[in-house]
Amino acid sequence: MxxxxxxxxxxxxxxxxxxxxxxxxxxxxxxxxxxxxxxxxxxxxxxxxxxxxxxxxxxxxxxxxxxxxxxxxxxxxGLEHNGQLHPLQETFAELGAAQCGYCTPGMLLSGAALLETHPEPTREQMKEALAGNLCRCTGYTKIYEAVEAAAQRKKERR
The missing domain is CATH 3.10.20.30 (Beta-grasp domain)
Incomplete structure (x- = not known):
């Protein structure tokens, strides 16, 4: 029922x-x-x-x-705000961090949460924050680069 x-x-x-x-x-x-x-x-x-x-x-x-x-x-x-993509969505697209795209929504949300708590995360912090999101296509390098670029973009927009 x-x-x-x-x-x-x-x-x-x-x-x-x-x-x-x-x-x-x-x-x-x-x-x-x-x-x-x-x-x-x-x-x-x-x-x-x-x-x-x-x-x-x-x-x-x-x-x-x-x-x-x-x-x-x-x-x-709901990650975009007022019709504008989240900086991480932008950098994922620009850097080719998504390949098949299946893990991408989870990666983006985990990455966005990381950037809220750690505006300039280290690679170790990225690895820990994204450890629960498996990607079979990318090898994670482009994903980490996209998180770093998004952190920089967010810093510049402040």
Whole structure:
């Protein structure tokens, strides 16, 4: 039996009728149509389903919607602000940090959270922050370079 709940997603209040056994990933993709959050392993191992909960990267495949009722949920669709891409989205595109693109939403959200807490992260901090997001295509070098470029861009825009 579905239960009507209110979620705060990408700055908007959303009322949605959810099945109690559905994960946040399923609710975002199937009920709210936010398909940017990727469905990967369902085991919490790949990071493709990463979203931000109150600014912290969380695996939506392991999270129940009832756990985040009073939280601010940000998906990849909500990373841009006032029609402007996040600096990390810009640098990912410019530097070719995305290849197949499947891990990209999770990488971007984890990277954006890192830049909020560490405006000029070291490579070690990047490796730690992105460790939960697996990429089979890039070897991570371009991703780290994109994070560094985004940090510089954010610094210049301040």
């Amino acid at each position: 579905r239960q009507l709940i209110t979620l705060h997603v990408n700055g908007e209040r959303k009322e949605v009728a959810v099945l109690p056994h559905h994960t946040l990933l399923e609710v975002l993709r199937e009920d709210l149509g936010l398909i940017g959050t990727k469905h990967g392993c369902e085991l919490g191992e790949c990071g493709a389903c990463t979203v931000l909960i109150d600014g912290t990267p969380v695996l939506s495949c392991l999270t129940l919607p009832l756990e985040v009722l009073n939280s601010k949920i940000t998906t990849i669709e």
